Amino acid sequence: xxxxxxxxxxxGGSIGLRLRKSNFGDKFIGTDxxxxxxxxxxxxxxxxxxxxxxxxxxxxxxxVLSIPVDGIKKIxxxxxxxxxxxxxILDTGSTKYDxxxxxxxxxxxxxxxxxxxxxxIENSGPVSAYSNLFHKKKCIICDSELSAPDAMDxxxxxxxxxxxxxxxxxxxxxxxxxxxxxxxxxxxxxTLASTVxxxxxxxxxxxxxxxxxxxNSTTRLxxxxxETWLPIFIxxxxxxxxxxxxYIDDLNKFRNHLINKEFHDINxxxxxxxxxxxxxxx
Amino acid sequence: xxxxxxxxxxxGGSIGLRLRKSNFGDKFIGTDxxxxxxxxxxxxxxxxxxxxxxxxxxxxxxxVLSIPVDGIKKIxxxxxxxxxxxxxILDTGSTKYDxxxxxxxxxxxxxxxxxxxxxxIENSGPVSAYSNLFHKKKCIICDSELSAPDAMDxxxxxxxxxxxxxxxxxxxxxxxxxxxxxxxxxxxxxTLASTVxxxxxxxxxxxxxxxxxxxNSTTRLxxxxxETWLPIFIxxxxxxxxxxxxYIDDLNKFRNHLINKEFHDINxxxxxxxxxxxxxxx
Numbered sequence: 001x002x003x004x005x006x007x008x009x010x011x012g013g014s015i016g017l018r019l020r021k022s023n024f025g026d027k028f029i030g031t032d033x034x035x036x037x038x039x040x041x042x043x044x045x046x047x048x049x050x051x052x053x054x055x056x057x058x059x060x061x062x063x064v065l066s067i068p069v070d071g072i073k074k075i076x077x078x079x080x081x082x083x084x085x086x087x088x089i090l091d092t093g094s095t096k097y098d099x100x101x102x103x104x105x106x107x108x109x110x111x112x113x114x115x116x117x118x119x120x121i122e123n124s125g126p127v128s129a130y131s132n133l134f135h136k137k138k139c140i141i142c143d144s145e146l147s148a149p150d151a152m153d154x155x156x157x158x159x160x161x162x163x164x165x166x167x168x169x170x171x172x173x174x175x176x177x178x179x180x181x182x183x184x185x186x187x188x189x190x191t192l193a194s195t196v197x198x199x200x201x202x203x204x205x206x207x208x209x210x211x212x213x214x215x216n217s218t219t220r221l222x223x224x225x226x227e228t229w230l231p232i233f234i235x236x237x238x239x240x241x242x243x244x245x246x247y248i249d250d251l252n253k254f255r256n257h258l259i260n261k262e263f264h265d266i267n268x269x270x271x272x273x274x275x276x277x278x279x280x281x282x
Numbered sequence: 283x284x285x286x287x288x289x290x291x292x293x294g295g296s297i298g299l300r301l302r303k304s305n306f307g308d309k310f311i312g313t314d315x316x317x318x319x320x321x322x323x324x325x326x327x328x329x330x331x332x333x334x335x336x337x338x339x340x341x342x343x344x345x346v347l348s349i350p351v352d353g354i355k356k357i358x359x360x361x362x363x364x365x366x367x368x369x370x371i372l373d374t375g376s377t378k379y380d381x382x383x384x385x386x387x388x389x390x391x392x393x394x395x396x397x398x399x400x401x402x403i404e405n406s407g408p409v410s411a412y413s414n415l416f417h418k419k420k421c422i423i424c425d426s427e428l429s430a431p432d433a434m435d436x437x438x439x440x441x442x443x444x445x446x447x448x449x450x451x452x453x454x455x456x457x458x459x460x461x462x463x464x465x466x467x468x469x470x471x472x473t474l475a476s477t478v479x480x481x482x483x484x485x486x487x488x489x490x491x492x493x494x495x496x497x498n499s500t501t502r503l504x505x506x507x508x509e510t511w512l513p514i515f516i517x518x519x520x521x522x523x524x525x526x527x528x529y530i531d532d533l534n535k536f537r538n539h540l541i542n543k544e545f546h547d548i549n550x551x552x553x554x555x556x557x558x559x560x561x562x563x564x
Contacts, residue, residue: 118494138491167491180481181492185500188474191533192467193555199462199528209420209449210463211561212400217499218467219558226552230545237540244537246481248530251473255526258519263512270508273475277505279493 013129
C-alpha cells in the first residue's frame with residue numbers, strides 16, 4: 001500500500017515520520033511545490049521518493065493532503081476526478097466547511113475524509129516535523145457520515161497510530177468554534193506583535209531590554225507563516241469577523257471600565273477570565 | 283545585617299530564597315498580610331522569622347517591598363518616615379512613576395531605590411517562589427540619580443546576586459514602555475480568555491475538545507492574580523489606555539482589510555508581525 005503525501009511541511013512531514021516508524025504502508029511517496037522542502041523530506045526520511053503530483057495520485061492507496069487550505073480547495077476536486085474508487089483521501093486543513101462544501105456533490109465525495117489535527121506550532125517546514133507532534137492531541141473529523149465506512153476505517157487507524165483523540169462534528173460547527181479557539185488567538189497575537197513592533201520602531205534596544213516572558217508567550221503565534229494563515233482567515237472570514245467583533249467589544253468593555261474607574265467591574269472581569277486556569281488543552 | 287521582606291509572594295519569596303542561599307545578609311525577617319503565606323514562607327526557608335511590620339522596619343538594614351503597587355504607594359512614605367538614615371529600601375513594583383512621584387520630596391527619598399525585576403509568571407504565592415526565578419532576566423532601575431550612592435551599591439549588589447541584567451531609565455519612560463510590553467499583553471490575554479469562556483459557556487466539552495496550544499499560550503497571562511494586576515492597571519491607567527487604543531486601532535485595520543478583501547495588505551501586516559521572531563527575551 002502506497003501512502004502519498006501532498007505537502008511535506010510540518011503536518012505532512014510529521015504524519016509521514018510517524019506512519020513510517022509504525023510500518024503503516026509500504027512505500028511513501030511525496031510532492032511539494034517547494035523543491036527545497038521536497039528534497040529535505042527525502043533526506044529526513046519523511047518519504048522514500050518525490051514524484052510528480054499526477055503520478056502520486058495514481059499510485060497511492062491513501063493520499064494525505066497537507067497543504068494550505070486554499071490549495072486544498074483548489075486541488076481536491078481535481079484529485080477526486082482522478083482517483084480510483086478504492087483510494088482514500090484525507091486533508092489536514094484548519095478550516096473545513098469551504099473544503100467540504102466545494103466537493104459536496106462530487107460522485108466520489110465518499111472517498112474523502114475531512115480532518116483537522118489540532119497540532120500546529122509556530123515553526124514550519126519539513127525540518128520542524130517530528131513523529132510525536134500529534135501525541136495525545138485532538139483531531140476533529142467533520143461530516144463523517146459523508147465518507148465511506150472503509151475510508152473512515154483507514155483514517156481513524158492513521159490517527160490512532162498518531163495517538164490522537166478523535167472528535168466528530170459538522171464542518172459548519174467546526175469552523176465557527178475554531179474561529180474562536182484558534183483563528184482569533186492568531187489574529188490577536190499578530191496584532192499584538194504588530195502594535196509593539198510599531199511602537200518600538202527605532203527603539204530596538206529598549207524593546208530588547210524590557211521584553212519579558214509575558215509578551216513572548218502572547219506573541220508566539222505571530223511567528224506563524226502568512227502562507228498558511230492568510231488562506232485560513234480568508235476561508236473562515238465570516239466566523240472570524242464575528243469573533244474579532246466579539247473580542248473588540250469585550251476589550252472596549254475593559255477599556256471603558258478603566259476610563260470610568262469601575263475597578264470593581266474590572267476585578268470581576270479578571271476573576272472570571274482566571275477560569276481559564278481550569279482548562280487543560282491536553 | 284538583617285534583610286526585611288515585606289510581601290512574601292512569588293517575587294519577595296524568590297528574592298529571599300536566592301539571597302539566603304548566597305549568604306547575603308545575616309537574618310531574614312518577613313511580613314505578609316496573608317497569614318497562610320507568612321507561615322509557608324518560614325516553612326519554605328524564605329525567611330527565618332515573621333515579625334510585625336513596625337518591628338521589621340526598625341530592625342532591617344535592607345527592606346524589600348514586594349507587595350502590589352497600590353500597597354507600595356500607600357506604605358512607602360510611612361516606612362520612609364520611620365527608617366534611620368542608613369537603611370536601604372527597594373520596591374519591586376511593575377509601575378514606577380506613581381510610586382516615585384508620591385515620595386519625590388520626602389527628606390529620605392535617597393534611601394529608596396525604585397526597581398522592577400521583569401520576572402513575573404502567572405503563578406503566585408510563596409509556594410511558587412524559586413531561587414532561580416530572576417536568572418538572566420532584566421531588572422529596570424528608575425530615577426537612580428535620586429537614590430544615594432550607597433543605597434545604589436546595595437541594590438545593584440542584590441540584583442547581581444539574583445543574576446539579573448540591570449537597565450536604567452526614568453520612571454516616566456519605564457511606565458510608558460512597560461504599558462506596551464507587559465500591561466497590554468496582560469489585558470489582551472485577560473480579554474481573550476473572557477471572550478472564549480463566554481462563547482463556550484455551557485459548551486464546556488466542545489471547548490475542552492478543541493483547545494490547542496495556541497489558545498493555551500495566548501491566555502497564559504489571563505491566569506494572573508487580579509490582586510496584583512488591577513493595581514498595576516490603575517497605576518498606569520493613562521499609558522495603558524493609550525496602548526489599548528493603539529491596539530484596537532491596529533486590530534480594526536486587520537478586520538477592515540479582511541472585510542474589504544485587501545488580502546495583500548493582510549499578508550504584509552502578518553509578514554511585518556513575523557519580525558517578532560527576531561526578538562529574544564533573554
